[in-house]
Amino acid sequence: MITLLDYGAGNVRSVINAIEKLGETVLVATSPEEVLDAEKLVFPGVGNFGQMMAVLAEKNYVDALLGYLRADRPFLGICLGLQALFETSEEAPGARGLGFIRGTVKRFHIDISVPHMGWNGIAINKASAIFNGMTGDEKFYFVHSYYVAPTDASDVLTTTDYQVRFASSIQRGNVIATQFHPEKSGPEGLAVLENFLSPGAGSPAEIRKDRKTILAKRIIACLDVRANDAGSLVVTKGNQYDVRENGAVRNMGDPVTLARRYYEEGADEITFLNITGYREFPLEDLPMLEVLRQASKHVFVPLTIGGGIRAYTDKNGRHYSALETAAEYFRSGADKISIGSDAVDIVRQYLVSGKKTGGSAIEQISAVYGNQAVVISIDPRRVYVKSSAIADDKTIHVIETAISGPDGETHCWFQCTVKGGREGSEIDAVTLARICEKLGAGEILLNCIDRDGTGDGFDIELIREVSNAVSIPVIASSGAGKAAHFLEVFEKTGAEAALGAGIFHREEITIGQVKAYLSETMAIRECERK
Numbered sequence: 001m002i003t004l005l006d007y008g009a010g011n012v013r014s015v016i017n018a019i020e021k022l023g024e025t026v027l028v029a030t031s032p033e034e035v036l037d038a039e040k041l042v043f044p045g046v047g048n049f050g051q052m053m054a055v056l057a058e059k060n061y062v063d064a065l066l067g068y069l070r071a072d073r074p075f076l077g078i079c080l081g082l083q084a085l086f087e088t089s090e091e092a093p094g095a096r097g098l099g100f101i102r103g104t105v106k107r108f109h110i111d112i113s114v115p116h117m118g119w120n121g122i123a124i125n126k127a128s129a130i131f132n133g134m135t136g137d138e139k140f141y142f143v144h145s146y147y148v149a150p151t152d153a154s155d156v157l158t159t160t161d162y163q164v165r166f167a168s169s170i171q172r173g174n175v176i177a178t179q180f181h182p183e184k185s186g187p188e189g190l191a192v193l194e195n196f197l198s199p200g201a202g203s204p205a206e207i208r209k210d211r212k213t214i215l216a217k218r219i220i221a222c223l224d225v226r227a228n229d230a231g232s233l234v235v236t237k238g239n240q241y242d243v244r245e246n247g248a249v250r251n252m253g254d255p256v257t258l259a260r261r262y263y264e265e266g267a268d269e270i271t272f273l274n275i276t277g278y279r280e281f282p283l284e285d286l287p288m289l290e291v292l293r294q295a296s297k298h299v300f301v302p303l304t305i306g307g308g309i310r311a312y313t314d315k316n317g318r319h320y321s322a323l324e325t326a327a328e329y330f331r332s333g334a335d336k337i338s339i340g341s342d343a344v345d346i347v348r349q350y351l352v353s354g355k356k357t358g359g360s361a362i363e364q365i366s367a368v369y370g371n372q373a374v375v376i377s378i379d380p381r382r383v384y385v386k387s388s389a390i391a392d393d394k395t396i397h398v399i400e401t402a403i404s405g406p407d408g409e410t411h412c413w414f415q416c417t418v419k420g421g422r423e424g425s426e427i428d429a430v431t432l433a434r435i436c437e438k439l440g441a442g443e444i445l446l447n448c449i450d451r452d453g454t455g456d457g458f459d460i461e462l463i464r465e466v467s468n469a470v471s472i473p474v475i476a477s478s479g480a481g482k483a484a485h486f487l488e489v490f491e492k493t494g495a496e497a498a499l500g501a502g503i504f505h506r507e508e509i510t511i512g513q514v515k516a517y518l519s520e521t522m523a524i525r526e527c528e529r530k
Contacts, residue, residue, distance in 0.1 A: 003038035010046035032064035045080030050092025077177030121213035133202030140180035218497035266527020274307030296333030306338025322361030366440030455481025467494035
């Protein structure tokens with residue numbers, strides 16, 4: 001029996017699923033006594049350090065946790081569960097951590113994208129059974145804006161490089177904690193969890209303190225999910241957002257089955273975009289929740305869900321805040337939520353007031369779950385103009401383009417659209433991305449209506465402009481037709497990840513083939529399955 005401490009934020013469903021897949025049963029602790037009685041204790045966490053410590057204190061878990069830790073009993077902390085062990089955090093000045101490990105939690109002050117998001121390696125500082133049977137060359141999934149800085153170097157188990165070298169895991173006796181997410185790190189992460197549950201045969205991975213690690217470029221599989229005319233959820237794919245062919249919705253397969261296939265092929269993340277109009281239904285009737293629950297039982301890489309994550313009132317008059325809606329998705333297995341058309345309305349209101357309100361979906365969700373949990377999905381299209389001046393409107397970001405317009409125009413801007421690309425707005429993609437970052441978003445998913453379904457390659461100009469304008473990771477989307485397009489977008493823009501949909505659904509090329517092509521020139525997570 002493994003005891004799991006869930007303080008109430010983030011996706012713990014995947015941790016439970018991973019442990020159960022390894023043959024163990026999980027007890028979710030509901031009292032301090034159950035923490036103290038645990039044979040092995042797992043403490044996963046995402047979100048805000050200060051809020052986490054306040055909840056632990058409110059539920060009387062602090063003394064129980066310290067008693068358990070000081071008794072040197074088997075403990076695995078994950079992400080915020082690592083940071084909780086320290087004395088203080090720059091994320092929440094004045095808040096006290098558990099103080100089991102001397103040191104503090106610092107924010108990344110670097111000139112590359114924050115959060116540190118994606119698959120990175122580890123340099124092992126000391127032998128540990130947690131890495132039994134492993135080589136030390138594995139990559140694990142990280143997503144964090146803060147990192148731990150132990151006072152005593154002997155506590156450091158591994159380090160990782162992200163412009164600065166930081167402690168990516170610690171070990172003191174039977175107490176182990178990782179900044180990376182084993183439950184989201186594929187077979188390699190499951191091996192770490194299995195070694196915690198019962199150390200496997202084989203020697204610990206080799207100590208290599210000076211090993212330099214590199215963040216890999218991510219390849220993401222995207223599944224556009226909607227109800228077909230018979231009412232069944234299917235994966236579909238559009239051509240410039242038109243998903244019908246001969247009058248019927250294109251059916252590319254079952255969402256859970258496809259997600260599992262892409263995981264087994266080596267996808268670094270899976271994104272579900274719910275493009276059916278379920279916005280007015282009560283949460284309990286949303287079939288996407290069941291898709292997430294089922295997918296998270298078999299898919300141990302990050303899952304993003306988009307569509308319908310907003311405040312609304314159901315037919316019975318029950319009001320749901322955006323935070324409540326998002327919470328249900330997280331509990332069902334999502335790691336990140338994607339906000340699309342609603343982001344345009346949020347930015348429009350910000351442009352009028354010029355200040356944060358704390359009430360938008362972006363602000364509410366990022367405040368509780370962390371900015372790494374909020375992805376902004378932008379659906380722009382090109383609008384051609386004759387010059388850089390548009391009626392003296394300085395809020396529109398106009399560029400000189402190498403792709404001339406239908407009437408020979410040499411300039412354009414990227415108009416944000418809503419309602420699945422059916423309606424345009426007065427807001428451009430660069431402005432939207434910048435303001436959403438200010439409001440707390442942690443990642444941009446950048447689609448392109450003009451390239452969607454064409455196979456002509458990503459819109460390099462669009463992706464370059466947006467990635468240069470923000471300091472958070474950008475995912476390039478729309479237009480991939482061959483492996484060379486993925487290479488081009490990584491070499492010519494600042495995108496940290498690239499997404500494919502139809503190219504993978506139709507099996508024109510596999511994720512493994514894309515990765516093999518890229519691995520000759522850049523860091524990629526190996527996708528050999530175990």
